[in-house]
Amino acid sequence: xxxxxxxxxxxxxxxxxxxxxxxxxxxxxxxxxxxxxxxxxxxxxxxxxxxxxxxxxxxxxxxxxxxxxxxxxxxxxxxxxxxxxxxxxxxxxxxxxxxxxxxxxxxxxxxxxxxxxxxxxxxxxxxxxxxxxxxxxxxxxxxxxxxxxxxxxxxxxxxxxxxxxxxxxxxxxxxxxxxxxxxxxxxxxxxxxxxxxxxxxxxxxxxxxxxxxxxxxxxxxxxxxxxxxxxxxxxxxxxxxxxxxxxxxxxxxxxxxxxxxxxxxxxxxxxxxxxx
Numbered sequence: 501x502x503x504x505x506x507x508x509x510x511x512x513x514x515x516x517x518x519x520x521x522x523x524x525x526x527x528x529x530x531x532x533x534x535x536x537x538x539x540x541x542x543x544x545x546x547x548x549x550x551x552x553x554x555x556x557x558x559x560x561x562x563x564x565x566x567x568x569x570x571x572x573x574x575x576x577x578x579x580x581x582x583x584x585x586x587x588x589x590x591x592x593x594x595x596x597x598x599x600x601x602x603x604x605x606x607x608x609x610x611x612x613x614x615x616x617x618x619x620x621x622x623x624x625x626x627x628x629x630x631x632x633x634x635x636x637x638x639x640x641x642x643x644x645x646x647x648x649x650x651x652x653x654x655x656x657x658x659x660x661x662x663x664x665x666x667x668x669x670x671x672x673x674x675x676x677x678x679x680x681x682x683x684x685x686x687x688x689x690x691x692x693x694x695x696x697x698x699x700x701x702x703x704x705x706x707x708x709x710x711x712x713x714x715x716x717x718x719x720x721x722x723x724x725x726x727x728x729x730x731x732x733x734x735x736x737x738x739x740x741x742x743x744x745x746x747x748x749x750x751x752x753x754x755x756x757x758x759x760x761x762x763x764x765x766x767x768x769x770x771x772x773x774x775x776x
Contacts (some may be wrong), residue, residue, distance in 0.1 A: 528577030529561045531568050532665040541743040552729035565633045578715050584708030585637045585766040596713040601755050602748035605706030607684040608641040611698040621645045627678035629657045630668035640766050641704040642681025685747050
């Protein structure tokens with residue numbers, strides 16, 4: 501009898517733990533800023549979603565993109581906010597589905613120090629150019645500023661990659677690079693002092709946008725509740741006070757087939773980098 505009671509107690513505890521885990525929603529956030537900054541920035545989102553969805557929401561990121569993508573492809577996140585090439589690879593390899601896309605298209609700016617002599621990408625030949633993480637669409641588009649059609653001939657520059665979205669611009673302003681590629685929305689998030697110190701000399705075409713993806717294990721009912729809660733949060737939050745609201749205003753359209761084809765080379769480049 502004691503053994504049976506012990507087994508019954510263990511089974512009860514296991515069931516309770518499993519139930520609690522099932523009620524939990526893990527929100528994965530692309531590590532475009534350092535983890536401490538993201539934890540602070542997404543606290544209000546986490547709390548709002550927990551209240552509205554009826555489930556505990558845990559907001560998390562990773563120390564770097566390699567760790568983040570491995571966790572994502574392993575299915576460790578229920579919901580993810582990330583860029584388009586990362587999102588499409590997760591859809592292909594782990595079955596993640598679009599919940600919604602952000603309305604603002606992704607554009608990359610090539611910036612230089614305001615008082616520098618550089619006017620075009622050709623002027624940066626043999627110079628150091630700072631880029632974001634190599635796996636990001638931001639970095640891939642940044643490298644294209646130095647190839648046709650942006651230039652008549654390929655321009656040889658020395659790329660230096662950085663961990664976070666804003667690090668490339670800061671590297672340039674420290675005098676460690678002549679130019680930097682930066683996501684246009686990320687540039688707008690930087691302080692007025694930083695924005696006043698840079699000048700845009702080229703801009704990419706628009707490519708997709710940030711996306712919110714969900715794991716296929718999420719039920720249709722929970723997906724619907726989560727989508728409604730996210731849209732309610734974004735509609736009622738002052739963008740000046742919240743990073744999520746600044747980078748994402750929901751679109752009423754999902755990423756279409758034509759846009760997916762446009763992004764396909766960048767998804768393939770990411771797949772090769774991951775060895776997937």
